[in-house]
Amino acid sequence: MRTRYSIFSLARNAVGHHEDWPEAWRSPEPKPSYDVVIVGAGGHGLATAYYLAKEHGITDVAVVERGWLGGGNTGRNTTIVRSNYLWDESAALYELALKLWEGLSQELNYNVMFSQRGVLNLAHNQHDLRELSRRINANRLNGVDSEFLTPQQVKAMVPIIDLRSQGRYPVLGASLQRRGGTARHDAVAWGYARAADARGVHIIQECPVTGFQIEDGRVTGVETGKGPIKARKVGIVVAGHSSVLAGLAGFRLPVSSLPLQALVSEPVKPIIDTVVMSGAIHAYVSQSDKGELVIGAGVDHYVGYGQRGSLQITEETLGAICELYPLFRRMRMMRMWGGIVDTCPDASPIIGKTPVENLFINCGWGTGGFKSTPGSGWVFAHTIAKGEPHPINAPFSLDRYRNGYLVDEHGAAAVAH
Amino acid sequence: MLLIPCPFCGPRAETEFSYGNEAHIARPKEPESISDEEWAEYVFMRSNTQGVFLERWVHAHGCRRWFNVARNTVTYEILAVYPMGDAAPRIDSEPVV
Numbered sequence: 228m229r230t231r232y233s234i235f236s237l238a239r240n241a242v243g244h245h246e247d248w249p250e251a252w253r254s255p256e257p258k259p260s261y262d263v264v265i266v267g268a269g270g271h272g273l274a275t276a277y278y279l280a281k282e283h284g285i286t287d288v289a290v291v292e293r294g295w296l297g298g299g300n301t302g303r304n305t306t307i308v309r310s311n312y313l314w315d316e317s318a319a320l321y322e323l324a325l326k327l328w329e330g331l332s333q334e335l336n337y338n339v340m341f342s343q344r345g346v347l348n349l350a351h352n353q354h355d356l357r358e359l360s361r362r363i364n365a366n367r368l369n370g371v372d373s374e375f376l377t378p379q380q381v382k383a384m385v386p387i388i389d390l391r392s393q394g395r396y397p398v399l400g401a402s403l404q405r406r407g408g409t410a411r412h413d414a415v416a417w418g419y420a421r422a423a424d425a426r427g428v429h430i431i432q433e434c435p436v437t438g439f440q441i442e443d444g445r446v447t448g449v450e451t452g453k454g455p456i457k458a459r460k461v462g463i464v465v466a467g468h469s470s471v472l473a474g475l476a477g478f479r480l481p482v483s484s485l486p487l488q489a490l491v492s493e494p495v496k497p498i499i500d501t502v503v504m505s506g507a508i509h510a511y512v513s514q515s516d517k518g519e520l521v522i523g524a525g526v527d528h529y530v531g532y533g534q535r536g537s538l539q540i541t542e543e544t545l546g547a548i549c550e551l552y553p554l555f556r557r558m559r560m561m562r563m564w565g566g567i568v569d570t571c572p573d574a575s576p577i578i579g580k581t582p583v584e585n586l587f588i589n590c591g592w593g594t595g596g597f598k599s600t601p602g603s604g605w606v607f608a609h610t611i612a613k614g615e616p617h618p619i620n621a622p623f624s625l626d627r628y629r630n631g632y633l634v635d636e637h638g639a640a641a642v643a644h
Numbered sequence: 645m646l647l648i649p650c651p652f653c654g655p656r657a658e659t660e661f662s663y664g665n666e667a668h669i670a671r672p673k674e675p676e677s678i679s680d681e682e683w684a685e686y687v688f689m690r691s692n693t694q695g696v697f698l699e700r701w702v703h704a705h706g707c708r709r710w711f712n713v714a715r716n717t718v719t720y721e722i723l724a725v726y727p728m729g730d731a732a733p734r735i736d737s738e739p740v741v
Binding site: 468470471479480481482483484528529530531532533537538539572628629630631 | 645646658659662663665680681683684685687688689690691692693694697699715717718719720
């Protein structure tokens with residue numbers, strides 16, 4: 228077991244000038260075989276490994292990662308957490324995640340800085356308003372906290388928002404999920420990695436998967452940059468590269484990989500203490516603990532594997548931000564970056580079995596994967612351990628594109644998928 | 645931003661165009677007789693290629709005509725532009741990692 232992080236271990240290490248902290252996880256060479264190999268050490272993959280060990284007692288697990296852990300979309304998102312999705316299936320999935328978020332720092336003994344500062348979704352026209360009201364009602368029926376705010380209530384929560392009538396984007400109302408908020412994205416990957424490692428999971432970085440060993444329609448291992456690794460079961464959790472990995476295993480996905488970008492400003496004093504999102508105009512903003520505005524933009528509309536976005540998308544988003552918050556007009560943006568998001572036709576993820584036996588996939592989270600990290604890992608671990616999906620992720624099978632039971636979440640997914 | 649060579653209007657900024665995703669997906673000739681799997685394949689499944697991808701674009705804010713493009717989805721380089729209905733051109737390019 229690792230050193231437990233606490234005020235006492237902090238004090239002890241302060242005496243030694245913090246030079247003697249043990250490593251948070253090991254970096255082992257891969258064994259020839261494992262019970263389970265997880266491809267992809269992002270938040271979802273590491274969470275899967277952690278819950279396999281914790282909930283199902285499966286500790287002979289390797290997480291193999293092409294780059295470094297948490298270096299993909301886990302480290303590139305805008306860190307927003309919420310569960311106010313429209314349909315029953317989605318509400319169950321995202322609410323499971325939110326409940327796990329609420330105890331995550333304690334559970335992992337790692338501060339993921341989960342901050343339930345509330346998430347607002349703005350309505351700018353009558354149609355937005357009706358859809359928003361419908362979603363609030365659906366949320367409440369599903370036991371997900373959600374409330375309606377009038378423009379005055381929005382102004383009270385976010386004093387810097389421009390609600391004068393001449394504004395280009397009038398605010399007619401907003402939904403508020405008070406239990407929503409933000410978390411420290413890197414810490415989620417690191418916390419899960421450390422906790423999984425403590426339970427015996429091997430995390431193998433810089434180890435690209437180049438192929439799958441498949442015999443009689445059943446996966447028996449993976450080919451990697453560090454040699455072949457046998458596995459009884461394999462889970463693919465690689466976000467933007469899902470189609471590429473599926474191609475190596477010989478099946479196809481309904482996924483399109485699109486560049487999605489985000490940016491941060493120079494740090495300033497506290498100015499906005501909640502998260503404000505607007506799906507209609509692709510502008511959402513929160514403030515990090517360092518003081519930077521964290522701004523999420525829209526997707527580029529073509530298939531792209533380059534981890535960068537186009538400038539006109541940034542311009543559109545910043546234009547909307549400056550309209551809604553005129554005082555941000557003189558802010559300077561410090562960094563911008565892109566990630567590759569795997570979008571599905573119905574804006575809902577795919578978590579379940581594949582045409583290859585014992586090969587499972589968790590993908591298609593599109594623009595909203597970060598918020599669901601704990602829930603995604605939890606249900607995917609169950610799916611791999613039992614060989615069958617949990618009732619919560621059963622509706623999110625790959626088979627739904629054949630039988631037509633789509634879970635259309637375009638309305639609640641915030642950024643148009 | 646991409647500079648897309650419209651075969652009818654010449655090179656124009658990406659913002660004038662709309663995207664039509666994967667090219668060469670033919671509607672089933674006998675829709676009544678195909679299985680649910682074949683429908684799913686036609687309606688939903690996409691190659692989503694990392695590398696040279698054949699895709700459709702429409703010059704929405706220009707001549708409003710559709711055409712096909714061969715584009716590298718990693719470098720975003722446009723390698724060929726060819727009319728709708730034509731066979732895919734042969735593209736010789738370096739494999740991407």
